[in-house]
Each structure stands twice: as structure tokens, then as C-alpha cells.
Amino acid sequence: MAEETIAAIATGAGEGGIGIVRMSGADALKVAERIFRPQRGRPLGGRRSHTVTYGWVVTPGGERVDEALAVVMRGPRSYTGEDVVELQCHGGQLAVQRVLEQALQAGARLAEPGEFTRRAFLNGRLDLSQAEAVIDLIRAKTDRAMAAAVSHLGGSLRQTIGALRERLMEMMAHLEADIDFPELELEVQTREEVAAGCAQCLAEVERLLGGARAGRILREGLRAVLAGRPNVGKSSLLNRLVRENRAIVTEIPGTTRDVIAEWIELGGVPVQLHDTAGLRATDDPVERIGVARTREALSQAHLVLVVIDAAEGLGPEDREWIAELPEGAARIGVVNKIDLNPAFDVAELREGLGGAPVVGVSAERGTGLQALEAEIARVAGAFDASEEMLVNARQAEAIRRAADHLRDAQETLAQGLGVELVAIDLRAAWMALGEVTGETAGEELLDQIFSRFCIGK
Ligand SMILES: Nc1nc2c(ncn2[C@@H]2O[C@H](COP(=O)(O)OP(=O)(O)O)[C@@H](O)[C@H]2O)c(=O)[nH]1
Numbered sequence: 001m002a003e004e005t006i007a008a009i010a011t012g013a014g015e016g017g018i019g020i021v022r023m024s025g026a027d028a029l030k031v032a033e034r035i036f037r038p039q040r041g042r043p044l045g046g047r048r049s050h051t052v053t054y055g056w057v058v059t060p061g062g063e064r065v066d067e068a069l070a071v072v073m074r075g076p077r078s079y080t081g082e083d084v085v086e087l088q089c090h091g092g093q094l095a096v097q098r099v100l101e102q103a104l105q106a107g108a109r110l111a112e113p114g115e116f117t118r119r120a121f122l123n124g125r126l127d128l129s130q131a132e133a134v135i136d137l138i139r140a141k142t143d144r145a146m147a148a149a150v151s152h153l154g155g156s157l158r159q160t161i162g163a164l165r166e167r168l169m170e171m172m173a174h175l176e177a178d179i180d181f182p183e184l185e186l187e188v189q190t191r192e193e194v195a196a197g198c199a200q201c202l203a204e205v206e207r208l209l210g211g212a213r214a215g216r217i218l219r220e221g222l223r224a225v226l227a228g229r230p231n232v233g234k235s236s237l238l239n240r241l242v243r244e245n246r247a248i249v250t251e252i253p254g255t256t257r258d259v260i261a262e263w264i265e266l267g268g269v270p271v272q273l274h275d276t277a278g279l280r281a282t283d284d285p286v287e288r289i290g291v292a293r294t295r296e297a298l299s300q301a302h303l304v305l306v307v308i309d310a311a312e313g314l315g316p317e318d319r320e321w322i323a324e325l326p327e328g329a330a331r332i333g334v335v336n337k338i339d340l341n342p343a344f345d346v347a348e349l350r351e352g353l354g355g356a357p358v359v360g361v362s363a364e365r366g367t368g369l370q371a372l373e374a375e376i377a378r379v380a381g382a383f384d385a386s387e388e389m390l391v392n393a394r395q396a397e398a399i400r401r402a403a404d405h406l407r408d409a410q411e412t413l414a415q416g417l418g419v420e421l422v423a424i425d426l427r428a429a430w431m432a433l434g435e436v437t438g439e440t441a442g443e444e445l446l447d448q449i450f451s452r453f454c455i456g457k
């Protein structure tokens with residue numbers, strides 16, 4: 001069954017130099033021919049692929065709607081793999097809207113969100129990891145997130161997953177031969193080979209999962225929390241780091257009651273910096289809620305900036321809350337108000353923080369801030385991974401299931417159970433990995449993915 005021809009505005013809303021209306025499908029050229037008059041020469045249907053024609057978009061009555069360039073790209077050498085025509089007209093809201101209306105009247109249907117890319121996927125022009133990279137690229141907010149999307153768009157994840165699945169397929173074929181011809185007594189050798197293969201695949205899969213955390217931080221940002229006793233200068237530090245008077249600073253302890261979050265970018269990684277209420281026991285009901293919120297922010301932190309007042313040093317109350325910090329979070333000791341006590345012994349604090357880096361700063365004078373930023377950037381950089389490894393949450397979930405099945409296979413082998421049981425585990429891993437590239441993705445999953453797209457993409 002031939003797919004309907006779809007049309008949509010492919011450029012963003014608002015005014016621009018040009019606006020593009022895109023059409024794709026078996027009748028794209030026919031529809032375009034009805035609404036586009038070339039200035040001279042043959043009608044669009046007679047033009048060669050990948051050529052540009054100057055002319056006018058017209059109504060059925062021949063009235064001019066807009067001046068335009070028509071780009072003809074015949075399938076399969078087009079984005080969707082189908083015949084595609086793009087009409088590049090003037091970038092006003094009304095101009096593109098009126099051109100689109102002509103296309104819809106001439107027989108095209110309005111495209112659904114992501115429908116062009118979905119067709120590209122269904123026609124084998126892209127795999128699912130590349131299709132997802134299209135939307136990640138459009139939404140990228142930092143250089144690294146963009147580089148990861150470009151890498152996936154180029155097929156890096158497709159290749160990695162493809163190679164893994166091929167390897168699994170080979171191992172399954174070996175096992176099938178054993179199951180079908182047990183009299184050949186190949187089993188001992190096969191078991192060893194499959195065990196080695198499983199270990200290799202698992203190592204590769206775990207490498208990818210290592211990138212999942214980094215990918216998440218790139219997309220969602222590194223959560224860094226300023227914590228410490230009241231009045232040590234947390235709010236002053238936030239204001240310095242975001243270069244703006246965002247948080248209220250006073251000499252009155254307990255000024256900050258709610259958690260304030262601001263974004264900065266360090267080392268290509270978005271960092272969400274949280275200022276918090278000081279950690280202390282208090283009778284003030286509002287401050288108590290603030291302290292509870294601080295603890296909540298701490299429990300979700302990737303990085304805790306442990307702020308100490310240089311004039312006071314590390315007290316017993318500090319040791320208490322530091323001991324309760326979440327295991328997984330990185331730490332940086334920040335000795336503020338170093339202007340008041342330039343002789344502060346930094347080594348003492350480093351010890352109290354289990355060897356974490358410590359920097360001396362003065363939020364008031366602005367000293368030591370570069371060193372602090374460099375330390376934060378270093379922590380952010382620890383979530384560095386090659387771009388190809390920066391898989392998204394959906395991909396990570398499928399890869400994690402593949403890892404589980406591979407571990408099951410290892411277990412089954414170790415227990416000396418039948419090879420047909422090992423084959424079942426390997427097949428399950430192979431299926432799970434296929435969800436990343438889309439070979440084994442169901443309709444529902446595709447709906448879910450492509451509904452995140454914008455119309456016209
Ligand atoms: N001398 C000095 N005073 C500071 C410094 N940083 C902050 N302060 C002062 O310390 C007090 C508390 O600061 P604030 O940022 O509100 O602390 P917070 O309660 O931890 O958020 C204010 O009076 C600030 O002016 C610093 O580096 N040196």
C-alpha cells in the first residue's frame with residue numbers, strides 16, 4: 001500500500017528569511033506540480049532529482065501566493081526515502097501557512113509530529129538511534145550534548161550495537177548447531193567459546209552503560225549543592241559563581257530559607273548550582289522546612305560544595321552533617337572568608353573530607369573563584385565519556401536488560417545447564433539490544449519516541 005503524501009512547515013515559528021514547506025510521499029511531485037509554476041521550462045514532475053527550480057506557488061485559480069524555490073529529491077535518495085519536494089518561500093508566518101494550505105488542498109495530508117523521520121526509519125534511511133539523535137540534536141543545549149547527537153546521527157551507536165548483535169547471533173548459531181547435531185560432541189569447545197564471547201559482550205555493554213550516566217548529566221546537568229552552617233557565605237558564593245545578585249546575603253544567620261537553583265556552564269557541562277538554608281538545629285518553623293529541603297537537595301546531589309568559614313574552621317556540627325552526605329556524590333571543600341584568616345590550614349579540612357580537594361576563597365573579595373570553578377569543571381569532566389557512549393535513558397534501559405540476560409547466560413553456562421537454555425538467554429540479550437536500533441521495536445515504542453518530535457521533522 002502506498003503511503004499518503006504528507007506536508008508540513010519544516011522551519012520554526014516566527015519571522016525568518018525563508019520558510020520551508022516540506023512534502024513527502026509517492027504523490028509529492030504531483031502535489032507540488034499542482035501548486036508550483038516554474039518561471040520557465042518543464043513542470044516539476046519532469047525535473048531531475050536534486051535540482052532547484054525558481055517559480056511561484058499559486059492557487060488553483062492561478063493566483064500567486066508566494067515566490068519560491070522548489071527542491072526536488074526523488075526517493076530513495078531523500079531524507080524519508082520517498083519522493084520529497086521542499087518549497088522554500090518567504091519566512092513570514094502567513095506566507096508559509098498559505099503555501100502549506102495550497103499543498104493540503106492539492107492532496108497532501110498534514111504530517112504528524114516526527115512523521116518525516118518515522119518514514120525515514122521505516123524505509124531504512126536511519127535506525128532508531130539515529131532517529132532519536134535527530135531530536136537530541138534539535139534540543140541540544142551544550143556543545144557536548146550536540147557532539148553526542150552528531151555522533152549518534154552519524155551511526156556510531158548503530159555500529160556498536162550492530163557489531164554486538166552480530167556477535168551474539170554467531171554465538172547462537174554455534175549453539176544451534178550443537179542442539180541440532182549433539183552427536184558431533186562439540187559441546188565442550190562451544191561452551192568455552194560462548195563463555196568467552198559472553199564476557200566480551202558484557203564488557204562492551206557495561207562500557208556503554210558507563211556512558212549513560214555521563215549522558216544524563218550532559219542532558220540534565222550536574223547538580224551541585226552549596227552546603228554548610230548558616231553565615232559561612234553560601235549565598236555570597238552562589239552570587240559570585242552566577243555573576244549576579246541572585247540570593248539574599250545578610251549578616252543574619254538563617255537568611256536563606258528555600259533552595260535556590262541557578263545554571264552555569266563549566267567545562268562544557270551544564271551545572272545546576274543550588275544555594276541552601278544553613279544546616280543547623282532551629283526552632284523557627286520556616287527555617288526547619290528550609291533545612292529539610294537542604295537535606296533533600298543533598299540526597300540528590302552529584303557534587304556537594306562543603307562550605308566552611310575560615311574564621312571558624314571545621315566544627316563538630318560540621319563533622320556531623322558531612323558524615324551523613326550521600327556516598328555517591330563528589331565533594332569539594334570550600335574554605336570561604338579566607339580574607340579573615342589567610343593562615344587557615346587547608347590540609348586539616350582535606351582530611352575531614354576524606355581526601356577531597358579543598359580550595360580557599362573569598363566570596364567578598366572574589367579571590368580563589370577561578371580555582372573553585374576549575375575544581376567543579378574537573379568533577380563535571382569526570383563524567384566525560386566518548387560521544388558514542390552517551391546513550392539516552394531509553395537506550396540505557398534496553399542495554400541494561402541486555403546486560404542482565406548476558407549475566408543469566410554466564411550463570412547458565414557456569415551451572416553446566418543445557419546449551420539450549422544458554423541460547424534462550426543470548427536471544428533475549430539480542431532482542432533487547434535490537435530495541436536500541438529499532439530492529440525489534442514495537443509500534444507502541446515508535447509512537448512514544450516520535451511523539452516527542454515537532455511537526456515538520
Ligand atoms: N569577610 C568576608 N565576609 C564574607 C565573605 N563571604 C560572605 N561574607 C559575609 O558573611 C555573611 C553571611 O553571608 P551569606 O552569603 O548570607 O552566608 P550564608 O548564610 O551561608 O548564605 C554576610 O555578612 C557576608 O557579607 C567573605 O569571603 N569574607
Ligand SMILES: [Mg+2]
Binds near residue numbers: 236247248277
Ligand atoms: Mg544564605
